[in-house]
Amino acid sequence: MLNELPLPDLAATSAALPIPEEETEVLAAIRKHGALSRTDLVRITGYSRPKMTLIVGRLVQQGILREVGEGESQGGRRPRMLHFDTSRGYVAGVDLGATSLSVALAELSGTILERRTEPADVRDKPPLILDRVCALLLEMIQARGIDATNIKAIGMGVPGPVQFSTGRLIAPPLMPEWDGYPIPATLRETFPMARIVVDNDVNVMALGELRGGGGVGVENFIVVKIGTGIGGGIVCHGSVYRGSDGCAGDIGHICVDPHGPVCRCGNVGCVEALAAGPAIAARGVEAAQSGSSPLLLARMQTRGGHLTAEDVGAAAAAGDRIAIGIVQDSGRMIGEALAGLVNFFNPRLILLGGGVANIGHQLLASIRQTVLRRSPPLSTKDLRIDYAALKLDAALIGAITLALDHVFV
Ligand SMILES: [Zn+2]
Numbered sequence: 001m002l003n004e005l006p007l008p009d010l011a012a013t014s015a016a017l018p019i020p021e022e023e024t025e026v027l028a029a030i031r032k033h034g035a036l037s038r039t040d041l042v043r044i045t046g047y048s049r050p051k052m053t054l055i056v057g058r059l060v061q062q063g064i065l066r067e068v069g070e071g072e073s074q075g076g077r078r079p080r081m082l083h084f085d086t087s088r089g090y091v092a093g094v095d096l097g098a099t100s101l102s103v104a105l106a107e108l109s110g111t112i113l114e115r116r117t118e119p120a121d122v123r124d125k126p127p128l129i130l131d132r133v134c135a136l137l138l139e140m141i142q143a144r145g146i147d148a149t150n151i152k153a154i155g156m157g158v159p160g161p162v163q164f165s166t167g168r169l170i171a172p173p174l175m176p177e178w179d180g181y182p183i184p185a186t187l188r189e190t191f192p193m194a195r196i197v198v199d200n201d202v203n204v205m206a207l208g209e210l211r212g213g214g215g216v217g218v219e220n221f222i223v224v225k226i227g228t229g230i231g232g233g234i235v236c237h238g239s240v241y242r243g244s245d246g247c248a249g250d251i252g253h254i255c256v257d258p259h260g261p262v263c264r265c266g267n268v269g270c271v272e273a274l275a276a277g278p279a280i281a282a283r284g285v286e287a288a289q290s291g292s293s294p295l296l297l298a299r300m301q302t303r304g305g306h307l308t309a310e311d312v313g314a315a316a317a318a319g320d321r322i323a324i325g326i327v328q329d330s331g332r333m334i335g336e337a338l339a340g341l342v343n344f345f346n347p348r349l350i351l352l353g354g355g356v357a358n359i360g361h362q363l364l365a366s367i368r369q370t371v372l373r374r375s376p377p378l379s380t381k382d383l384r385i386d387y388a389a390l391k392l393d394a395a396l397i398g399a400i401t402l403a404l405d406h407v408f409v
Pocket of ligand 1: 252253263264265266267270272273
């Protein structure tokens with residue numbers, strides 16, 4: 001029984017004990033196709049029959065899979081079909097953005113049962129936000145009569161550098177209060193049976209795109225999140241690549257202008273300080289106040305003196321020359337940083353996500369142009385740059401995937 005499995009003492013760690021690769025492959029096949037027989041699984045995975053018998057035996061014993069009836073006969077005995085034992089547990093995904101918090105409850109099959117989103121300020125102290133994570137999840141499970149001990153894993157994406165082995169943020173510029181805070185131990189006070197896996201938000205998005213979005217079947221690709229900050233997630237040889245300490249892909253602090261402004265990280269001219277949402281908004285305000293863009297000024301007046309990157313995008317879509325220039329400049333600077341990555345990593349695909357990625361086609365066009373101009377022809381011959389397929393859901397779906405990948409040892 002799953003509930004009787006002894007859990008190692010994971011209170012102080014991220015519980016990053018992944019389910020063995022063969023098991024993950026079998027579970028992924030069932031997630032994709034629905035109930036399958038052992039023969040189907042042998043055909044899909046290429047594992048031998050005896051090996052599959054062992055793998056399935058372990059998964060059934062752990063309460064992850066169960067036999068759900070008989071399939072079509074292929075001439076002999078009707079094969080027994082296997083599917084997730086959804087009565088044994090649930091997982092949750094948490095996507096903490098700079099300004100919002102989303103929590104989803106899912107079955108072990110990966111099917112999302114329910115989700116909640118509310119505004120949040122990531123600069124708040126961790127207990128405040130983690131209390132809301134627990135409250136939202138408790139609301140969802142209590143309404144369904146599910147006990148907190150039935151939550152078997154929680155995957156959480158956070159907008160900062162995460163030491164993956166401990167699930168702790170290390171010196172996060174966007175959320176300084178969280179430096180070294182024990183997120184896993186805190187969540188386990190409410191969900192004692194859950195393995196808590198914390199990762200950088202863009203790594204989580206990359207995982208979501210890899211398993212169920214635009215990156216399915218692509219071996220090497222990069223996901224770029226453009227929002228309040230800029231971050232990257234790297235998929236290398238079909239897995240999320242986290243680097244030695246967990247901060248691979250932290251591309252927001254690549255310098256694109258040595259004479260640029262001081263970034264919140266303390267360095268000068270970072271692409272994040274020049275091209276992310278706040279920089280676009282600030283340039284919009286400047287254009288409004290200087291009188292160079294009457295459209296932005298009018299918009300600002302209706303917004304109580306503020307502008308967002310989305311406002312600048314809307315003005316660009318309406319044909320405002322200054323706003324178009326701001327969006328294009330932002331795309332050019334992001335493109336400069338990405339061109340360096342393309343030279344270095346030779347990805348097949350770059351997916352753009354995050355709230356600011358969708359502010360207008362000029363951003364994507366300008367990024368594409370800059371990367372193509374700045375990278376060698378061989379590396380761009382088959383390179384595709386596009387929007388993330390899962391859009392704003394990538395991080396939440398990725399967080400659930402992260403939980404599912406770590407739900408059992
Ligand atoms: Zn920086």
